[in-house]
Structures are given as C-alpha cells and as structure tokens.
Amino acid sequence: GYYVVWSVTPALHTPLMAVTNAISSVIIVGGLIAAAAVSGDATGPSAWIAKGAGVVAVTLASVNIFGGFMVTRRMLAMYKKKERPAPKVTT
Template sequence: MELIAHTTTNLITFVLAVYVGYHVVWNVTPALHTPLMAVTNAISAIVIVGAMLATGLTVGTAGKAFGAVAVALAAVNVFGGFLVTRRMLEMFRKKGSGKTAATQANGASR
C-alpha cells in the first residue's frame, strides 16, 4: 500500500511546475526575451519530431488522432513563435536600416 497516490504526486508536481514556470517567465529581462523565444521555438521543433515518432508507433486509431493533433498544435506553436520573434527583432532595428529586400535589390542594380 502506498502512502501517497500517484495522482496526488503528479498533481503536486504539476502545481509546482506551473508556479515555478510563472515566476521564471515573468522575471525575464526584456533583453533576454528574444533569445529565449528562439530557444523555445527550437524546443517546440523537437516536440514535433517526438509527436511524429509517438504517432507513428501508436497502434490504435485514437492514439494516432491525438498524435496528429499534437503535431498540428506544435507546428502552430513553432510558426507563431517564429513570427513573434521576427516582429520583436524588427523592433530593435534602427529606422534607417529597415530597407526591404526589394528596395536593396533595386538600389544594387542601378
């Protein structure tokens, strides 16, 4: 007989992870936010690979459906993360250096 059930242990771990995660994210300085977003995008890409492997190794239909949903949600997370990171990096550019690729190509050909 176990002293504490596995469900209780998992619930305590989840609550502590949420608490620590909240304080870690809100105490990040703005200068470190963009590099951390890029690392988070890389981790999400690894999650996509793991979800694809888990989906491929699953036997049941329900497992394959949940795996496909996990792959789709991780892909949305990666795509959105890269968009947010790009917008944040554009905020740090100087006003004069914000030329588009088409403007640079036209200027170079003249």
C-alpha cells in the same frame, strides 16, 4: 504563458523564444513518431488514439513554432535602425 512572455524584457525575449521553439521541435518529432505508431497488426482503438494524439501534437507544436518565429521577428524589428525619408528639395 502569456504573462510570462510579455513581462520579459525585450533583450531576453529572443533567447526565450528560441528555447520555446526548440522544445516545440522536440514535440513535433515525438508527435510524428506517435502518428506513425501503427506497427505490425496493432490496429485497435489504442493505435488510433496514438495516431490522433500524434497529429494533434504536431499541429499544435507547428502553430507554436510559427507564432514564435513571428513574435521573434517582430521583436528583432524593434532593434533595426529606422530609415529616415530623404529630405525634400524644392527649387
């Protein structure tokens, strides 16, 4: 994934990160459903495995979304016009 993202031109990077964040948000929804999977008297080992997998999925997808927003913010900052310092007036 690292080589794919960094070899993309800056103009295409923001849409790529937006799609990645959308996929991760779907993973978070699925992870929340899995973490709440204990229904009725399903308290066996499989229920705990589902809860654990759900928590891990939510955690990793949250880190991915946060990192995606940080990288997107950094990429968009490249396109901002840099302010020039005011000229010094000597008297």
